[in-house]
Amino acid sequence: MQDPPPATTATTATIQQPAQPLPDAAPSSAGAVGSAVLALLLVVALILALAWLARRMPGAAASSNKSLRVVASLAVGQRERVMVVDVGGTQLLLGVGPGGTRTLHTLAEPLPVQDAPAPFAQLLAQQFGKKS
Incomplete structure (x- = not known):
């Protein structure tokens, strides 16, 4: 007699992807710092422009x-x-x-x-x- 073929058991393996690291907060904070610096430069430029205009306008300083x-x-x-x-x-x-x-x-x-x-x-x- 022949032996029946061995019973195969189905084994499934699950492969998990490693968890992706959280995105670094540097790009968003760099953008915030850049926009704050730009806003500060605009305010300083506006103050200097107004001071120049006040000195050039006769009669502006009463x-x-x-x-x-x-x-x-x-x-x-x-x-x-x-x-x-x-x-x-x-x-x-x-x-x-x-x-x-x-x-x-x-x-x-x-x-x-x-x-x-x-x-x-x-x-x-x-x-x-x-x-x-």
Whole structure:
């Protein structure tokens, strides 16, 4: 007699994929840092642009001190200027530079008063070609 063939048992093996590592948080934090730096640079650029504009616009900085005011000013060098300052009715000619401020002359007669500078809205309208 012949022996029956051995019974085969079905064995199944399951292969598990290793768990994928969690994505690193670096790309998202790098993007957040980059956008924060960009926003900070834009704010600083805006502040510098407004400061430059304020220095270039005549009459933009209004003086609240009535007893001391600058009557006229003229640049005579990169960092030197000559100014006429009214102090309580007396006008002084001052030399202003990196070495300090010096009184050059006390004026016997006050300089004629110039027209007040135009308000900011008028200056802006003139820049864009509109009449107010």
